[in-house]
Amino acid sequence: MLSRLVLVSANAAKNSSPLGAGLVQLSRLHTSPNSQAPVPPLPEKGGKTRHGIFPEELFQLLYPKTGVTGPYMLGAGLLTYFLSKEIYIINHETISAACMATVIIYSVKRFGPDVAAFADKLNEEKLQKAEEVKALAVASLAQAIEDEKKEQWGVEGQHLLFDAKRNNVAMLLETNWRERVHTVHNEVKKRLDYQIALQSLHRRMEQEHMVSWVEKNVVSSITPQQEKTSIAKCITDLKSLAKIQQAKATV
Amino acid sequence: MMLNFFDQFMSPVLLGIPLIALALLLPWILFPNPAARWINNRLITLQGWSISQATHQLFTPLNQGGHKWATLLISLMIFLISLNLLGLLPYTFTPTTQLSLNMAFAVPLWLATVIVGLRNQPTIALGHLLPEGTPLPLIPVLIIIETISLFIRPLALGVRLTANLTAGHLLIQLIATAVFVLLPLMPTVAILTASVLFLLTLLEVAVAMIQAYVFILLLSLYLQENV
Numbered sequence: 001m002l003s004r005l006v007l008v009s010a011n012a013a014k015n016s017s018p019l020g021a022g023l024v025q026l027s028r029l030h031t032s033p034n035s036q037a038p039v040p041p042l043p044e045k046g047g048k049t050r051h052g053i054f055p056e057e058l059f060q061l062l063y064p065k066t067g068v069t070g071p072y073m074l075g076a077g078l079l080t081y082f083l084s085k086e087i088y089i090i091n092h093e094t095i096s097a098a099c100m101a102t103v104i105i106y107s108v109k110r111f112g113p114d115v116a117a118f119a120d121k122l123n124e125e126k127l128q129k130a131e132e133v134k135a136l137a138v139a140s141l142a143q144a145i146e147d148e149k150k151e152q153w154g155v156e157g158q159h160l161l162f163d164a165k166r167n168n169v170a171m172l173l174e175t176n177w178r179e180r181v182h183t184v185h186n187e188v189k190k191r192l193d194y195q196i197a198l199q200s201l202h203r204r205m206e207q208e209h210m211v212s213w214v215e216k217n218v219v220s221s222i223t224p225q226q227e228k229t230s231i232a233k234c235i236t237d238l239k240s241l242a243k244i245q246q247a248k249a250t251v
Numbered sequence: 252m253m254l255n256f257f258d259q260f261m262s263p264v265l266l267g268i269p270l271i272a273l274a275l276l277l278p279w280i281l282f283p284n285p286a287a288r289w290i291n292n293r294l295i296t297l298q299g300w301s302i303s304q305a306t307h308q309l310f311t312p313l314n315q316g317g318h319k320w321a322t323l324l325i326s327l328m329i330f331l332i333s334l335n336l337l338g339l340l341p342y343t344f345t346p347t348t349q350l351s352l353n354m355a356f357a358v359p360l361w362l363a364t365v366i367v368g369l370r371n372q373p374t375i376a377l378g379h380l381l382p383e384g385t386p387l388p389l390i391p392v393l394i395i396i397e398t399i400s401l402f403i404r405p406l407a408l409g410v411r412l413t414a415n416l417t418a419g420h421l422l423i424q425l426i427a428t429a430v431f432v433l434l435p436l437m438p439t440v441a442i443l444t445a446s447v448l449f450l451l452t453l454l455e456v457a458v459a460m461i462q463a464y465v466f467i468l469l470l471s472l473y474l475q476e477n478v
Binding site: 090115122 | 289297342424430445456
């Protein structure tokens, strides 16, 4: 039942799809009785001949009955028959035929191999051109394979490159981080220096203020009596010093 | 059968059937068709090579319009060469010894070249009647002479081929007869005459091919003037 299903669906596919008919024909290539493909190869050499004109098959045909000399006897007998019965008469045409035969045989023997070699060369050149194209294609593909192998080898060494780059990047990052830490450090130091300066300023100002206050108090506490007595003392000190100096000078 | 020297030039008839038709058709079987193969046997390769060489030689001087005549002229040349060469074999009939056949080739082809020239480029075709650089007083005479030469052309083409082949065949016959007659009488003289015959045969082979080639070459030259 399933096989019937397959057959029916195959039939439907053949008739419906555009490729279906073609697929059916594909399976029937080279099977019809009129088919000539594939063409059989040409024979390498022409038919074998004895003495250039008599096919070898004649000799093979006569060999079982008349042996090796059979066909030659046949030829000689025929010739004798034609001549003696005057079916063929020797006349001037015979002479001219003999002359023509000499020319033909001489030219075939002399130029035959050269002409055959020339024809073979023409065919060889044709083949060679196609071979060249094929060889070029093969060479270019081989070159492509070589290049690909080189690329793969190159890729193996690439990890060194990547490591170096990675190190480079790590170093850059490190440098950057250190710079930033340095900057932060400097900024923080600046802030702290500011605070210190502020504090020292504050202390100094306090100190100066205290000193000036003390001085002011002291100066204000000096009574005019004390000032007179201190000035008189200073004068007497100075006089005594001047006397001492004078005494030193005269001594 | 005793042959006379005129038999070879009579159009052969067997029981009322003209055999010249066979003589004209049978050379066709000597030229194989190229097979549907990329590399052929030696005969087809050589045939193709020689035909392409001849075509190249003959049609390179011609312009595009002349190349249309290539099939006709090259096939005619192959036909004439094969007829001439086959006629050298003994007991064969050479159709090209018949003036009727050669005129039948020459006149229509020559006339076709003239008509093509007069239709497409009448001034240039008529201008060929006067060679360049002729002095003024000679012009009328020269035009008459050139017109006569123009109309002689087909006659010359046909008669040249006929005469060459007929004369060659006749000479071969005569000298072969001389050898045949002298052979029992004076064998040495016969040998000498036979050597003359050998050289003549070589000449005739050459003439057979050359005459066919010349026929076609002249036609191509006439075409070159007119196309």
